[in-house]
């Protein structure tokens with residue numbers, strides 16, 4: 001089929017919730033995607049921070065194929081080996097004690113919010129609890145997740161949302177304290193804000209929020225759906241900061257392409273939280289996606305992904321700082337590891353379009369911020385190539 005026919009037919013059939021780029025992608029290899037005309041794109045978007053292993057990883061593909069031949073789905077009424085393995089590996093890598101696998105990041109947030117409410121309900125014997133969330137946060141599009149998302153534009157048409165959510169300023173402990181009441185059961189935040197524009201938390205802020213939570217028996221929820229799974233150079237951002245949450249969510253790179261997320265908690269929380277009948281999912285964490293999760297953890301270890309993020313991330317930081325210094329239109333570089341943003345003095349749509357023409361995929365995070373969340377296999381040579389294309393696009 002001709003490219004324009006694919007685009008035309010897709011536009012007729014699909015609900016228009018995205019303004020898609022006029023590219024029809026076909027297959028991938030390593031750091032590169034190929035469209036149906038055979039044009040090659042260096043990928044610094046990774047399907048929105050999902051494809052950590054890049055494209056066409058053979059061991060990953062074979063693990064999926066083997067599981068397809070065996071068993072895709074049985075529901076959560078039964079045990080399977082892949083689900084057990086994914087659970088054991090997740091708990092070990094995250095430092096949490098118990099995990100629940102979901103179909104998406106949004107559903108991981110829903111589970112985390114319910115877990116926090118149930119904890120407080122068990123403790124106090126009554127309901128009516130509040131959540132404190134951050135301005136410019138992003139936690140997902142379902143009603144619960146949208147309720148804690150600090151972006152008026154996403155929320156407005158869907159009001160009223162979930163009751164009892166108060167917003168504080170990120171990296172401002174006084175603002176958080178102002179929003180905490182006797183009814184607060186949890187504080188939810190992204191250690192590195194993603195969609196909101198790549199804003200890392202100040203280490204001191206996280207320590208202060210942790211102390212506040214400890215003092216008042218409030219649960220701290222870290223949304224590591226984007227910044228978790230190696231992006232910062234640690235498996236989870238909390239390990240980078242040394243501030244441990246009570247509840248952790250992740251998704252995106254967890255399955256490296258299959259739809260899977262997770263929320264996890266410490267034993268202390270689990271003892272008073274969700275129990276049989278409180279929560280469930282039909283698909284969530286089925287043997288197929290868990291075979292992927294299990295293989296992802298193995299490959300992160302055997303491919304030394306975290307070491308690579310540290311090395312390439314440090315190089316990316318240096319290269320982006322240089323670009324920022326040399327181009328007046330770039331106001332600031334922010335981020336860590338392989339999760340970085342460049343803030344421009346103008347909307348970045350045109351720059352993204354020119355990069356596509358020149359064979360590179362990038363995405364934004366807010367209108368003026370170019371977001372870089374490449375596969376975690378990126379090498380310094382890929383960073384050089386990216387910088388070269390981006391510099392040409394800026395010119």
Ligand SMILES: *Cc1c(COP(=O)(O)O)cnc(C)c1O
Pocket residue numbers: 104105106107109138139140141190194195223224225226227251252261
């Ligand atoms: C992407 C994202 C979500 C939502 O995840 P989905 O898989 O799209 O439902 C939630 N929180 C953060 C921080 C995200 O980056």
